[in-house]
Amino acid sequence: MPKIESSYRAVTLVLAALAAAAFAYPLWRIGAGFEIDYNEGWNAFLQSIAARGESPYTTPGPLFFNNYPPLSFYLVGVLGSLLGDPLLVGRALSALAVATISLSCGVVTRAGGGDRTDAVFAAATCLGLFCAFATDYVGVNDPQLLAQGLLCLGFAIYVGGPATPARLVLVAVLFALGLLTKHNVLALPLVVTIHALWQSPPKARLAFLGATLALMALALAVILAAFGTDFFHRLLASRIYDPTRGFLLSMEMLGHLQIPLAASLLFMVLVPRQSAAKSMVGAYLALGLLIGFGFASGAGVDINIYFDTLIGSAMGCGLLLAWIRRQTALPRQSALAAALLVNFGVLLIAPQTFGRIVVDALGDYSERERLFAEDVAYLSGLPGPAICESMLLCLKAGKGVWIDPYNLLQASLTGRLPADQLVGMLRRHEVAVLQMISQREHPLHEAPGQQVIPPRFVNFGDDVHDELDLSYRVARVGLTGRFYLPKASPPPVP
Known part of the structure; x- marks a missing residue:
């Protein structure tokens, strides 16, 4: 039996080493001189506004829409102004949050009866899943993982010790900070709140409820005073909802998570209640799935809607491995086989994960930095107002960010703005340069009735592409896409 245990520990350490090596890539990329994700420039712009003490909801103007809670803009903005660059601060906090989430999975596994090896396994599984299937979120200037990190830290504190009033007040504070950072992370606060009000000692329950209500009232008062209704x-x-997009997004992410998700769900359902931690993880996993299914069809929603499912699966698998090792009737190699099976997807995609690092190290990374700098220099040399799909490009080029293409399109499609708002501006040549990398949602020569996979994101409607073809010309194609300049206007008719 000691030999089997040492084999399980060895495999766990190998999985942890692979996850840490994969995590080195987003850490290295924190200082990248190019845009990693579309949202980076959007967040950096609002962070710079908040750092100046201005409202990130009204200052950008009537054609820029901010639909996120305010905390991340002020936190990252202020730290960025102190340290020199909100973009780098946002990326660093995102990477720190992923490490916090992974370590929290280990703490939860320990609280559910696992030992240190099981805790390392859960943390390695979580980190490996993020680095394999959500690389473009890890270490990116976006508040999603920061919010998840605050909530997971709160959950780890909640299950990691006795339910004292001070501990539960701290949990309430962390949950409030998480929800003020991103508003789609409801699963964990709901599960813990229900458990705390149902199972905690009376004094701790009262402290948690009082702190939660006080924080809600304080947050509401500050938000109304600072930003109004x-x-x-x-x-x-x-926003627009498309069930086809939601189905495809769900199948993509659940396909990545199918083995750890199935293992966790079967363990939660088939094995009798083992601990409070197991019960809460099971509820968290189920609620995270329901929220994912419910929101996946919304325009602009990405794989982050299933991050609760990813985290819950890692926690569940840690608890599963701890349970398997306690079962003397099972084959001796069961824990070792389960550990490898749970991480089979991560191991299968490892050549791609590490191949990406090699390609960047061999020159692709520096080439993208050079090409992005060329696009910045080109745009900065053009006079007049610009619209950038890559808002980081406009920021780096010193151009004002006054239009948010995605949210402007949603406002036009839902009747909050005129349907031809942007098209009219282009027709009148009010935009001196427009940069985009998007393609048409429906190609010009798409066959009627043809079954096609819809694009994940649509930032410009086909009517904008039509007007660009009519009134603008492609003056440059660079790393960030196509740059459109107005065509020469015809002379007036005498």
């Missing part, structure tokens, strides 16, 4: 109008702004 405009905050809620923007946060709850309508």
Whole structure:
């Protein structure tokens, strides 16, 4: 039996080493001189506004829409102003949050009866899943993982010790900070709140409830005083829903997670209650799935809607491995086989994960930095107002960011703005240069009735592409896409 245990520990250490090596890539990329993700420039712009003490909801103007809670803009903005660059601070906090989430999975596994090896396995599984299947979120200037990190830290503190009033007040504070950072992370606070009000000792329950209500009231008062009701109008702004996109997004992410998710769900359902931690992880996993299914069809929603499912699966698998090792009736190699099976997807995609690092190290990374700098130099030399799909490009080029293409399209499609708002501006040549990398949602020669996979994101409607073809010309194609300049206007008719 000691030999089997040492084999399981060895495999766990190998999985941890592979996850750490994969995590080195987003850490290295923190200082990248190019845009990693579309949202980076959007967040950096609002962070710079917040750092100046201005409202990130009204300052950008009527054609820029902010539908996120405010905390990340002020936190990253202020730290960025102190340290020199909000973009780098946002990326660093995202990477730190992923490490926190992974370590929290280990703490939860320990609280559910696992030992240190099981805790390392859970942490390695979580980190490996993020680095294999969500690389473009890890270490990116986006508040999603920061919010998840705050909530997971709160959950780890909640299950990691006795339910004292001080501990539960701290949990309530962390949950409030998480929800003020991103508003789609409801699963974990709901599960813990229900458990705390149902199972905690009376004094701790009262402290948690009082702290939660006080923080809600304080947050509401500060938000209303600072931003008025405009905050809620923007946060709850309508968007287009497409069940086809939602189905494809769900199948993509659940396909990546199918083995750890299935293993965790079967363990939660088939094995009798083992601990409070197991019960809460099971509820967290189920609620995270329901929220993912419910929101996946919304325009602009990405794989981050299933991050609760990823985290819950890693926690569940840690608890599963701890349970398997306690079962003397099972074959001796069961824990070793389960550890490898749970991480089979991560191991299968490892050549691609590490191949990406090699390609960047051999010159692709520096080439993208050079090409992005060329696009910045080109745009900065053009006079007049610019619209950038890559908002980081406009920021680096010293151009004002006054239009948010995605949210402007949603406002036009849902009737909050005229349907031809942007098309009219282009027709009148009010835009001196427009940069985009998007293609048409429906190609010009798409066959009627043909079954096609819809694009994940649509930032410009086909009517904008039509007007660009009519009134603008492609003056440059660079790393960030195509640069359109107005065609020469015909002379006036005498």
